[in-house]
Amino acid sequence: MAKCGLLGCLVAVLASGSGAQTVIPSTVSAINSPTPLSQRVVHYEIDARYDAKAHTLDATEILTYHNFTGKPLDTFPFHLYLNAFQPASTYMQERERDSTSGQGRGQPFPGWNPNNYGASEIRSFEIVDQGDLTSQLQFTHPDDGNQDDRSVVQVRPPRPVPPDGEVQFKIRFHDQFPEVLDRTGWDRDFVLGAQWFPKVGVWWHGAWNCHQFHASTEFFADFGVYDVRLTVPQNEVVGASGVRVGVVRNPDGTQTVTYHGDDIHDFAWTASPHYRVHEDTFQSSLGPVRLILLMQPAHWGQLDRHLHVLKEAMDRYGRWYGPYPYKTLTLVDPEPGSQAYGMEYPTFVTGGTSWLIPEGIREEPEFTVEHEFGHQYWYGMVATNEFEDAWLDEGINSYNDVKVMDSIFGPATSWVDWFGATGGASERQRDFYIGVPDYDPLSRLGWQFRNDASYGAISYGKTASVLLTLESLIGEDTLRQAMRIYFLRYRFTHPGKEDFLKTVEEVSGKDLRWYFNQAVYGTEVLDYEVNKVSSIPVDWFKENLREQKGVTEYVSDVWIHRKENFIFPIEVEIRFDDGERVREHWDGQDRWVRFEYKKKARVVSAEIDPDHKIYLDRNHFNDSYTAEANPAPASKLVNYWMFVSQLFAQLLTWWLT
């Protein structure tokens, strides 16, 4: 079928039950484009009914798969993500091992909470024209061999699917949602339906790529078309990926809401009786984008904060990289206190905030909303493999968090600007990384990181710092141009790490392997220090020497030390007490270098990276050294420290004596 009316197409397929329709539609009703944007590999048609009391879902899924691999396919793996929420699963084993999550309601890690049980059970599995294969489904464990993990299931069709051929799967499944865990499930009367349907793996680099669900990994899927009918209670307000194409109120007190999505690779939805809805429009260069905000009533006063940062981020992404091509974007303010905050799905993101949070603290909602919107580009359109290359989506997105937030709120206050305290997004990202800088390289597979903390620090914070530091080598504008070309070249595809790195090298015209080998593929740590400065009178040996400013001649030495094993060229600025400033360049190849001067002036200070471009340096305090001590900064902190401890002591004595 070349094109069909959306509803007609859906109804025809669902009504036929035979899956006779086997052409992936080339609909464009959900995008601001006259033609499809991606190579559409899949077409999911799902008819689902959600039981809000039992937190279960029963559905029928018809998946049409087009074989673009160029070779016959005789196996098909499917993700059953919800099966990860079972005690013996790989996901749970890893969560228990790391025990770094579980801050939210219903997540008592370490330990098992029965409310966290989730399951996705295939009740029947049929390949159209090839028969029922339910009994032949086999769970596989490609990553760790854990026989108890049921998050990937595989089927072998009796007849391989030929190149450029299509196959249609008809799957009946039953979901049990967990109390929200890793941004899927229920909390009170709220539900976020994410990773909720059997999803086929991706044929990538000549093989199936269908990893088990791990504690720290995210997702990977092919582009295509989604037609989804959700039946939920009538009192629920529903939001989902794609555009809403119909609502039917059923006599049994339910409603059936239908959504259609073009050129997306996942589908998420949410329902809650409490949402307050606000709709707005953003004018992208391709056409209007309908913004749908589903807000918690207690957060209604923060609606403008959400809208402001969302529109500003969309504006910058559009200008810097390329237009947002979808017709809708749904921003969900999830159930307060739940673990459903801060997650990205195509055309659908969750934010997260608290009614108490003051305007100057921008971690929530501004940072979260901006970050999740950024994922529409780095994950949504440039659909990298989140299992294997987390830094390509989370890290590039974190770098862009800095650029966008700095652009909106100013570099010094883009994260915090409240009650005299300030903080910039760039240093926030850096702080994230400097605590655990050397356990894992960026290029490590997501589930092989030392732990969840290292995964986060490296994938997010280190990548942002690597790219910010890269600006010092090729320039901010060049890196932005490289990002733009990377986006335009690889949107609606699945690029790998070398695609990104080669694009940067190509656009900058520089061989950056020496940098990427250390920063991306290595675990080298960058730390330069001003080891020592000294100014000694040339006539130091004379008796009764009287030093006079501007008269006495000094030999001044500045020692620079490369403390760690990351080699990086640096600038050093030496200031003298006659006001002169000297800049030196050092390639960093040796472990240390000394700069010597003979002048009628003493060294006042020496500073590595005086323009503050090397974000990878793990310790900024030792990047400079002043000849004279200034105790004021430490005294200020000690004063705070004493105030708090005196107050604590007074409160103790207040109540106990």
Added chain:
Amino acid sequence: MNLLMMGAHIASRNKRYVVWFYLLNLVFAWWGASAFSLAAHNILDHSLYAGRILHGMDVTVVTELFVNPRLGTPAAHGAPSTRLAVACLAVSFVFMPGVWLAYSSDHRISREEFFRSCGHNVWRFLRLVCLFIIIGGIVTGVLFGVQSSLVNAADRTSNERLPFLLMVAGMATIFLGATAIRAWFDLAQADVVLQDQPAIRKSLAAGFRAFRQNWAVLLRNYVVIVLAAGAILVSGILLWHAIVPPASAAGAFLISQLTLFLLLAMRFWQRATAVAFYLGQLSQTDAAEPARMPFPASALSIQQ
């Protein structure tokens, strides 16, 4: 003269104790902060990057400082400060009987009288503190339990503000309960010193009787003083923020210490108010037995 004024009068006649206890508080805190101070000066004194702490308060730089291995962990630095706060409590506890004696006296007591009272009553006060911890622990524990149950129940609803509001209401209730117990034990402490009462159960009973007879008046005055203390703390912090330049270590020290000094004075005001209240109750019940009072009769004049 109302109770608050009488208390203020007693406290102001004996303000040297506020000064001494404040100095005690300051010295112990300085001592506790010395390791942190040394480490912070080592890292920051010669660093230009530290300017971002001095000329403002860049939280990312502070965060970097606290993950710097040369500083040591916050827990390692927090431990001596915590221990010395407890030591400050212990020393305050030892010297408190002398304060009670001074507050009940109409003349400036001698150093010898002060320390004699401290030594004479220290074990009685220790027993009182143990009982305070037991009784206060049980009452506040039950109240915290109720509060926690209510907050957990509210957390099951979708009203995001309800758990917070219940927590605030619960804290206010717990505060009132704890203040009432503190007032009762303050009266018992006054009784121990003023009556030279070796049997603390009798002092507790006397304190309870005195409190029960006019509990609303004393509790109201205690709460007023706590509110004043809260206002001083908030005002001090706001002033600190508003008028002290970020780079002025001296200005910050002065205003923070003035705030802490006034805060400490509030607690002494409470104690002085308790003494005035206790003497007032005693004068009413023991009017027929003036010979029982061990303290100078002129001490009662302020209650008239």
